[in-house]
Amino acid sequence: MENYFKVNMNEYLPLRDVVFNTLRQAILKGELAPGERLMEIQLAEKLGVSRTPIREAIRKLELEGLVLMIPRKGAEVAKISEKSLRDVLEVRRSLEELAIELACHRMSEDDMRELEVVQGRFREAIAKGEAMAIAETDEHYHDVIYQGTGNDKLVQMLNNLREQMYRYRLEYIKDEDKRQVLLVEHEHILTALKSRNIAEAKDAAREHIDNQEITVSRNIKEKEQEHAGGSRGRR
Known part of the structure; x- marks a missing residue:
């Protein structure tokens, strides 16, 4: 996972929303590539946050169809179909x-x-x-x-x-x-x-x-x- 993106703090938004928006933009812009696994620990370290907002963001991204949950593998960026x-x-x-x-x-x-x-x-x-x-x-x-x-x-x-x-x-x-x-x-x-x-x-x-x-x-x-x-x- 390359260090392309970083979290942009916004004093008007809860941390979970900031993390969600950051990951969402990274996926939409291709900074997180289709098929790339989303490792909670690595993302938390990269963005300087705990795993909880990462987990919440991944769940929301799954609802938007941008992330897939794969049995026994975890989350990955949805491929373009x-x-x-x-x-x-x-x-x-x-x-x-x-x-x-x-x-x-x-x-x-x-x-x-x-x-x-x-x-x-x-x-x-x-x-x-x-x-x-x-x-x-x-x-x-x-x-x-x-x-x-x-x-x-x-x-x-x-x-x-x-x-x-x-x-x-x-x-x-x-x-x-x-x-x-x-x-x-x-x-x-x-x-x-x-x-x-x-x-x-x-x-x-x-x-x-x-x-x-x-x-x-x-x-x-x-x-x-x-x-x-x-x-x-x-x-």
Whole structure:
């Protein structure tokens, strides 16, 4: 287990919530890899806490589907599966279309200018090739659109879904061949929003999500085949 992450104390949150948020982010960002075992003693030492909040956090992460309890082995980070990807994207596709429609009606000119600025940062991140920076600016781009809907409940639901999407977003961005496609897709959405063309904006958003599903599904299958091949080779 590499020493990638550390606990960020927050005086307004109970320790168990701070530990939970720390481990959750480490899983979502890939700092704790799919299939990696979660050893209570090691995690407690790494984060400088007792085993009790670690145990509570692992239990909550299991309820979210981010951790699996394996008989006689203990807890491990849940692997990324095609079904979980499909489940998340089916919901995201519907919510994104609603967000795009509302944003077409409600985004102000200032919002549009902000979206253009964020798209510029996204373009710079892709040029530098830093996966985490690309993921963060991609998130920021969508955040501007979500906030432009003026619907707090929708923003809350999309933000919750975004947390679950983080692992898939990183998996997509790791594919360097797709980064320029991502950039073009963002441009299409931006152009349609600026012209208040709801149908075109929805089509662009749908294509954006469909391409993500195709690419990440292919990556998952390739990893499963590699794992299966490796398992046969060890027999």
